Amino acid sequence: MTTITKNVRPPEVPRLDINHWLRNQVFSNIWYTLFAFVLIGLNGLVIQSGFTAQPIKLAFSYAPNGQVTALGNLILTVTSGPFLTSAVIILWLIGAGLVIYSATQHRWTSVSHWLKDSLFTGFFGALTTLLLTIIIVFSLRAMLAWGFFGAEFSSDPKVVELIRPNTPGAVWGIVGANLQLFAIGRYPTEAGWRALLCLVIVMVLAALSLFAWNFGSPLIKFRRPLVYAWLFTIPLTYGILYGLPGNETGPMMVVKTDLWGGFLLTVVLSVTSIVLSFPFGLLLALGRRSQTKGVPYLSVWGFILMAIYWLLGNYPSESATYVIPVIFRNPPTVNVTLSPFMYVALITALVVGIFWLVGHYLEGNLIKTFCTVYIELVRGVPLITVLFMANIMLPIFLPKGVEIDNLLRVVVGLIMFSAAYLAEIVRGGLQSIPKGQYEAAVALGLSTTQSMRLIILPQALRAVIPAMVGDFIGLFKDTSLVSIVGLFDLLKIAQSAISQPEWLGLQRETYVFVAIVYWVCSFSMSLASQRLEKNLGVGKY
Amino acid sequence: MSKKELGPDIIVCKDVNKWYGEYHALRGVSTTVREGEVVVIIGPSGSGKSTWIRTLNRLEEHQSGQIIIDGTELNNDVRNIQEIRREVGMVFQQFNLFPHLTVMENITLAPIHVRGWSRERAEEEGIKQLKRVKIPEQAGKYPGQLSGGQQQRVAIARALAMQPKIMLFDEPTSALDPEMIKEVLDAMQQLADDGMTILAVTHEMGFARTVAHRVIFFDQGNIVEENQPLAFFENPKHERSKLFLSQILHH
Ligand SMILES: Nc1ncnc2c1ncn2[C@@H]1O[C@H](COP(=O)(O)OP(=O)(O)OP(=O)(O)O)[C@@H](O)[C@H]1O
Ligand SMILES: [Mg+2]
Numbered sequence: 194m195t196t197i198t199k200n201v202r203p204p205e206v207p208r209l210d211i212n213h214w215l216r217n218q219v220f221s222n223i224w225y226t227l228f229a230f231v232l233i234g235l236n237g238l239v240i241q242s243g244f245t246a247q248p249i250k251l252a253f254s255y256a257p258n259g260q261v262t263a264l265g266n267l268i269l270t271v272t273s274g275p276f277l278t279s280a281v282i283i284l285w286l287i288g289a290g291l292v293i294y295s296a297t298q299h300r301w302t303s304v305s306h307w308l309k310d311s312l313f314t315g316f317f318g319a320l321t322t323l324l325l326t327i328i329i330v331f332s333l334r335a336m337l338a339w340g341f342f343g344a345e346f347s348s349d350p351k352v353v354e355l356i357r358p359n360t361p362g363a364v365w366g367i368v369g370a371n372l373q374l375f376a377i378g379r380y381p382t383e384a385g386w387r388a389l390l391c392l393v394i395v396m397v398l399a400a401l402s403l404f405a406w407n408f409g410s411p412l413i414k415f416r417r418p419l420v421y422a423w424l425f426t427i428p429l430t431y432g433i434l435y436g437l438p439g440n441e442t443g444p445m446m447v448v449k450t451d452l453w454g455g456f457l458l459t460v461v462l463s464v465t466s467i468v469l470s471f472p473f474g475l476l477l478a479l480g481r482r483s484q485t486k487g488v489p490y491l492s493v494w495g496f497i498l499m500a501i502y503w504l505l506g507n508y509p510s511e512s513a514t515y516v517i518p519v520i521f522r523n524p525p526t527v528n529v530t531l532s533p534f535m536y537v538a539l540i541t542a543l544v545v546g547i548f549w550l551v552g553h554y555l556e557g558n559l560i561k562t563f564c565t566v567y568i569e570l571v572r573g574v575p576l577i578t579v580l581f582m583a584n585i586m587l588p589i590f591l592p593k594g595v596e597i598d599n600l601l602r603v604v605v606g607l608i609m610f611s612a613a614y615l616a617e618i619v620r621g622g623l624q625s626i627p628k629g630q631y632e633a634a635v636a637l638g639l640s641t642t643q644s645m646r647l648i649i650l651p652q653a654l655r656a657v658i659p660a661m662v663g664d665f666i667g668l669f670k671d672t673s674l675v676s677i678v679g680l681f682d683l684l685k686i687a688q689s690a691i692s693q694p695e696w697l698g699l700q701r702e703t704y705v706f707v708a709i710v711y712w713v714c715s716f717s718m719s720l721a722s723q724r725l726e727k728n729l730g731v732g733k734y
Numbered sequence: 735m736s737k738k739e740l741g742p743d744i745i746v747c748k749d750v751n752k753w754y755g756e757y758h759a760l761r762g763v764s765t766t767v768r769e770g771e772v773v774v775i776i777g778p779s780g781s782g783k784s785t786w787i788r789t790l791n792r793l794e795e796h797q798s799g800q801i802i803i804d805g806t807e808l809n810n811d812v813r814n815i816q817e818i819r820r821e822v823g824m825v826f827q828q829f830n831l832f833p834h835l836t837v838m839e840n841i842t843l844a845p846i847h848v849r850g851w852s853r854e855r856a857e858e859e860g861i862k863q864l865k866r867v868k869i870p871e872q873a874g875k876y877p878g879q880l881s882g883g884q885q886q887r888v889a890i891a892r893a894l895a896m897q898p899k900i901m902l903f904d905e906p907t908s909a910l911d912p913e914m915i916k917e918v919l920d921a922m923q924q925l926a927d928d929g930m931t932i933l934a935v936t937h938e939m940g941f942a943r944t945v946a947h948r949v950i951f952f953d954q955g956n957i958v959e960e961n962q963p964l965a966f967f968e969n970p971k972h973e974r975s976k977l978f979l980s981q982i983l984h985h
Contacts, residue, residue: 632793633830633889637896638820639845647843652834 218316218329225317231348232320234573239327240282246274246331249338250361252345270333281330285323289313339363340705348693367696368706375706376688378454378681379401383434384446388457390550391430395464398422403721407728423468430461450600454681461600462672462682466492466607473608474615479562481620489536501545503590564616571613579610584678603675618660622653662722665714673711683707740947741769741969744900744931745790752785759785759956761955762794769899772932772966774942774963777952778978786952787902790933791822804899820848823893827905829885831877831892837864841892848898856895863891867921883914890921901925903934939982943967951975 220227249272255265270276292313295305313319343362347353348369355405357364368375377388402419403413423670434453437445466592514530571579583606597605626649634644653662674683687707691700752760759782767773774919775783788794789801792808792815801808805819832840841863842856851859864870877885886906893901896945903922907915919941926932926945936942942949942963949966951959951974959972968974 364967602770603883627828627830629828630832631828633824633826633832635792636791636819636824637845637892638848640816643847647847648832652832655834 229316229320232317233323236320236324237325239331240278243278243281243327243331248273249334249703250343252343252360252362253356254345255342259379272338272342277330277334278327278491281323281326285319285326288322318665324350354695357451360607363705364699365702366698367699367702369692370696371565371693374686375455375683375710377457378686379452380448380454380457381446381452382436383442384444384448386444387433387436387448391433392416394426395460398426399553399721400497403724406725411716419639427465427468430464434461450598451679455601455686456683458600458671458675458680459669462604462607462675463665463669463679465604466611466668466672469604470608470611470615473612475619475650477564477568477612477616478619478623480560481529481568482618482623483560483564485560496548497544500541568613568616571610572592572617576607576610576674577677580606580674582606583609599679603678603680603683607668607672607675611664614664615661618657619653621660622657623649626652626657655726658726658729662718666718669715669718670711683710740771743767744804745933746800746802748800750786750789750801751835752789752794752796754780759955760801763956764799765950765957765960767900767931767933769931770929771949772946773925773934773947773948774946775933775935775938775950775952776942776978777958778883781952782955784904785955787904787935789934790902791819791824792898793824815817820896821898823896823898823901823903825886825893825904825906827908829877829882829909830877830924831885831889832932833877835876836873837869837877837880837888840877840888841895841921844892844896845941857945859895859897860872866894866924867891868917883917886910886914886918890918890925894925900931900933903932904945905935905937907936907938917972924940929937937982938951939967951978953978 218225220226248269251261251265251268254259255262255268261269288308290375291305292309295301295309296537301309312322339362341362343360344362345353345356346364346365346369347356348366350366353364353366372384373382377385380388398419401412401415402423404410405416405419416601434448435450436447437479438447442444444594510533512530512532513536514528518526580603584599587602587605591597615645630648631644635641639647668669672682673684675682681689684707687703690696691703692697694699743766745765747766750760750763751758760888762947763786775787777783786795787806789796790803796808805815806819808814808818811974831837835843838857838860841860842853842953845851845856845859846853849856859875861870864873867890869887869891872880872884872888877888878890879945887927890901890906907918907924910918915938919938922932922934922941923945925933934941934946946963948960949963950957951972952978953974959966959970961971966975967979970979
């Protein structure tokens with residue numbers, strides 16, 4: 194009998210027991226009670242400062258000659274401290290009332306349910322909501338007051354000069370008047386369309402890639418061509434930006450890389466280093482896991498050829514005397530005279546000899562050692578150091594007469610730096626693939642290279658997309674460091690804009706603008722990566 | 735149940751030795767397997783069953799002795815290894831399907847990239863093999879969407895699509911729930927009936943009794959006893975096989 198009554202018991206009578214609720218929520222524990230007092234105190238503070246907040250100051254366009262327009266009056270009223278504070282409190286009371294009503298009636302609408310779950314989750318939740326809402330509303334008010342209602346938008350230096358002393362907020366003119374400078378730096382105006390063209394090419398490629406790596410996309414068969422397109426885009430855009438050699442003027446005039454600047458330079462630097470550091474990092478990661486013993490012959494020949502190439506540019510044209518220091522000898526040097534032939538022969542013998550020795554007596558895994566040393570070295574120094582090294586050291590390793598311009602050296606530095614980090618990320622991905630995958634692949638007859646390309650890498654790379662994109666975003670932002678070696682990227686250009694006499698001292702506007710540009714780009718990359726993850730993850734589990 | 739006439743020797747092992755560092759895992763294994771023969775390998779855990787079967791397609795390297803598969807010797811020559819791997823299919827305990835590829839892509843991958851077939855031909859063969867293991871309707875799914883038994887049957891179809899002469903099974907049913915074991919064993923029996931040469935490490939004694947031509951008993955890195963299944967199960971000659979059988983049969 195008892196069991197039956199239990200089963201058919203009517204739903205509980207809807208009742209909100211205030212005592213029970215208080216005991217449960219506020220006085221259950223001394224610390225909770227203390228915290229409740231703190232919260233209530235804080236709320237009191239912000240409400241009081243809300244009611245007594247100063248009215249915002251309006252820009253010239255809302256209050257010409259001190260006469261506030263109707264629109265200006267409306268803005269003043271709506272943004273006044275008492276109005277905003279009471280609006281927030283009233284809305285909060287309505288919300289709280291709705292939740293309490295629903296709780297007592299046991300009837301939940303989607304709105305009241307959402308309110309209960311997110312904003313009014315209890316005594317503390319409700320108080321925190323009130324506190325944070327007031328703080329957020331007043332932060333927004335301050336931002337709007339500075340960036341919009343109190344701001345001047347004119348880009349005309351003469352107008353700005355007149356109204357600037359009476360402008361309480363931002364003077365956005367510095368951005369408007371310098372848009373071209375921000376976009377392409379000192380790149381000549383008549384060739385500016387080329388910069389735009391390159392930007393469009395990159396954007397179109399990015400959009401196509403996003404679609405092609407979409408699960409089940411009709412563009413899937415274009416994935417490989419797209420990879421090649423990205424690689425080809427780099428020399429292409431460099432060519433377009435550089436112009437046709439021999440043209441001093443006109444639309445295809447030569448533009449030396451030291452004139453490339455602003456957002457253009459930031460994009461050139463980041464796209465190049467992102468696209469090229471990827472294959473390089475991949476090779477480093479594979480190399481660090483390589484099982485090959487000894488020295489692979491291909492690389493020996495590669496190094497020997499490189500040495501010969503270097504020699505051809507560097508060998509002395511006539512006999513020269515070299516002073517060689519010798520310790521424990523008086524005088525502590527010997528003079529050796531070498532003919533050009535002897536010089537080349539000696540260096541060649543040295544290179545070949547080192548490789549022969551290493552190949553025969555060092556049974557260790559040279560590839561792995563090289564990759565490990567490289568990665569640990571590069572990761573152990575700051576990017577700025579790498580950039581300096583690229584700037585100063587790279588010329589030393591090149592044959593005589595070959596000069597590489599500053600931009601290219603910096604790009605090489607960025608690639609080298611990013612590749613080391615990327616390699617470790619990719620290696621993490623490779624490590625996460627179970628050994629059975631590789632075994633199954635080779636057991637089917639696939640070669641090691643095929644198993645890597647078809648089985649291991651696709652899974653490993655997919656697993657590390659978030660980390661990789663994180664690295665790319667970091668690299669994108671790190672390109673702002675190139676100003677230290679004399680390049681004018683977006684941030685550096687912004688700094689130079691501030692020092693123009695007519696826009697002196699407008700740091701805040703400029704840096705806010707630059708920050709927004711960086712944020713939009715980084716966030717787009719982040720969104721793209723989330724999309725990619727979602728699209729590639731389909732059906733995996 | 736008449737077992738078919740057996741063909742010539744297809745696997746020859748002579749005094750195969752393997753060490754893992756100091757540990758002597760295979761101690762002079764010698765045996766031959768004939769074409770069309772079904773061999774079941776049993777033995778206690780750690781006795782070297784997996785190690786031996788994995789040396790037959792060079793997933794593990796042997797340090798001394800000779801292994802000749804279908805006339806080709808397994809040595810450090812990469813071409814020999816590739817050639818043998820093309821002719822020897824393998825099915826693993828953990829399936830090892832490729833999770834980023836569909837069932838059909840799993841099956842057609844090796845025929846396309848190793849045998850150089852066209853996609854159409856590979857898919858035709860793929861459907862044929864999926865029908866053979868009775869799951870042609872799963873071709874478009876991803877491995878993660880299949881049950882364990884279905885996954886293992888896909889793994890069998892994947893190995894078969896390369897049209898191997900020999901199939902190696904390393905405990906193909908050990909990771910499966912009991913109700914799925916039968917579907918995999920049925921697929922294996924079907925293969926045996928079709929005349930495939932099979933080497934299987936398994937604890938399924940029923941399968942060994944009814945399908946195998948020969949049972950090989952491994953212990954401590956070597957073959958201790960080999961015989962026809964009936965004779966082996968009814969009348970084991972060696973002390974260690976007796977002990978092993980009494981342990982598993984009274985389980
Ligand atoms: N990669 C390895 N490195 C070192 N020792 C190994 C390795 N693989 C296997 N062994 C050792 O070799 C011996 C044989 O292992 P194997 O996997 O062949 O046994 P098994 O007969 O298949 O056992 P089980 O029935 O448990 O699968 C075991 O003692 C094991 O510890
Ligand atoms: Mg085993």
